[in-house]
């Protein structure tokens with residue numbers, strides 16, 4: 001058998017661990033070959049490939065990023081390029097394609113699968129917003145990095161009796177903010193799933209200083225939004241997927257807080273540091289298991305599926321179910337946060 005593999009969307013710690021796992025499982029269990037397409041769907045559209053044998057994946061387990069390269073490709077280009085992608089796969093004798101990616105990549109994988117191309121999807125994203133899987137690899141690493149950074153901000157904030165706002169990634173889901181906020185003992189965590197009232201945030205800040213607390217740490221998800229009428233947020237328009245662009249909510253909230261409470265506020269935007277570097281051991285294991293089970297599914301002809309973590313097991317779920325909606329923070333998880341607010 002010949003497996004094609006590509007990594008699409010934003011990079012994520014653990015992508016290389018999946019590539020290594022697919023190549024090793026294919027070669028060692030089945031005597032099969034793997035070919036990589038460079039820079040996500042773009043490499044498939046432009047016929048840019050790289051051979052992947054055991055030697056090529058040596059040392060990849062611990063390395064961040066993706067050795068295949070990645071890119072975001074507009075959905076329209078993919079729809080128009082369907083026949084072209086099918087032809088390139090046929091030219092390379094690819095029996096099954098294993099795309100590794102987030103919402104955009106898996107939606108494209110589903111489209112290909114519906115068009116009759118044999119596909120087994122692997123979910124990845126630091127945002128943890130893919131439905132039908134308990135977790136995605138990359139999330140644990142991002143939360144660990146954000147937690148360490150927030151731990152460090154506590155000491156500088158208390159030395160100056162300041163409010164420190166930390167903006168974390170997560171797109172339209174608040175998972176990174178929620179988990180890093182809990183892990184690092186934040187006093188306030190703002191997520192997209194629950195629009196915030198800036199006056200309430202001001203009251204929390206004032207109350208903490210009035211009762212003698214030394215500082216305030218607020219974790220702000222990049223997708224957090226104010227309740228209508230409580231604070232104007234710059235409008236960044238929408239991206240090629242029709243998603244709202246983020247425009248630095250933490251910094252804008254910081255200015256408002258300083259103006260309304262008179263306290264000193266500083267803002268830290270963690271940005272791409274959350275996606276960089278080596279994956280945690282948890283993510284290495286999850287990525288390795290995803291690669292193993294995707295390769296088994298490919299050899300068993302279980303196409304149109306995505307590997308998923310359900311409890312402690314890796315299972316297969318229909319790609320169509322996985323991309324039907326984004327997995328956002330549930331009301332019960334939001335409720336847990338309340339005891340640690342203030």
Ligand code: F6P
Pocket residue numbers: 010102125126127169170171222275
């Ligand atoms: O989806 C992963 C992610 O890091 C999001 O958290 C973030 O909004 C986005 O990608 C950033 O994308 P880019 O790397 O294209 O700026």
